Amino acid sequence: MALKTSTISLALAFFGVLAFILGVVAENKKPASGSPIAAGKGVVICKFPSDPTVALGVLSIISLAISTLLGLFSVFYPYGGKHVPKDALFQSATLLVFFGIALATTGLGAALMLWATISESLHHVNNVHKNVDYGCPTAKTGVFGGAAFLALDSALFWLICQMLTLNARSDYLEEDSKGDYGQVLATDYDVRARDNGVTA
Numbered sequence: 001m002a003l004k005t006s007t008i009s010l011a012l013a014f015f016g017v018l019a020f021i022l023g024v025v026a027e028n029k030k031p032a033s034g035s036p037i038a039a040g041k042g043v044v045i046c047k048f049p050s051d052p053t054v055a056l057g058v059l060s061i062i063s064l065a066i067s068t069l070l071g072l073f074s075v076f077y078p079y080g081g082k083h084v085p086k087d088a089l090f091q092s093a094t095l096l097v098f099f100g101i102a103l104a105t106t107g108l109g110a111a112l113m114l115w116a117t118i119s120e121s122l123h124h125v126n127n128v129h130k131n132v133d134y135g136c137p138t139a140k141t142g143v144f145g146g147a148a149f150l151a152l153d154s155a156l157f158w159l160i161c162q163m164l165t166l167n168a169r170s171d172y173l174e175e176d177s178k179g180d181y182g183q184v185l186a187t188d189y190d191v192r193a194r195d196n197g198v199t200a
Contacts, residue, residue, distance in 0.1 A: 012070040016155020019063035023148025026056035034136030046127040046136035057117030071158025095164040102157035109150030116143040
């Protein structure tokens with residue numbers, strides 16, 4: 001069963017918004033710092049409050065990945081069972097530009113979200129430090145939030161790419177149908193001319 005354009009669009013938008021929400025919540029739930037506890041002999045153990053930041057970061061990355069796959073799918077999917085060559089699609093300069101922007105925002109958003117999530121996870125795991133002045137920091141403030149907004153931006157750009165793809169497909173199929181029709185007329189004309197020449 002062929003997928004509808006609206007179905008792909010809604011799924012893409014859903015996971016893009018979900019990645020954004022999860023990233024924003026991760027930013028808000030992230031503690032400013034942990035509590036250093038002196039363990040003696042110049043050793044400090046960092047105790048962090050229980051929070052879902054790392055889990056939210058992972059879920060946001062997964063949602064962004066799904067949104068990106070749907071975005072790529074929306075560009076190359078043969079709507080109506082009609083295949084259009086990639087070269088024909090990307091003859092549209094506008095589509096090519098927005099496709100590049102979508103890939104760039106997706107890559108940057110994923111990189112920031114991965115960095116923040118891994119950084120936060122490492123702070124929790126490596127919580128023993130041989131420095132009595134260690135402040136027990138967490139992931140850099142604002143990274144989760146910035147990555148969340150980039151995830152939302154990437155989903156919007158993928159939706160724009162889908163619209164531009166549909167326009168490019170429509171133009172290509174229209175030109176292709178005219179070309180086929182013209183070829184049929186030319187062939188028919190040649191046959192008739194040849195028949196007339198024979199009968200004459």
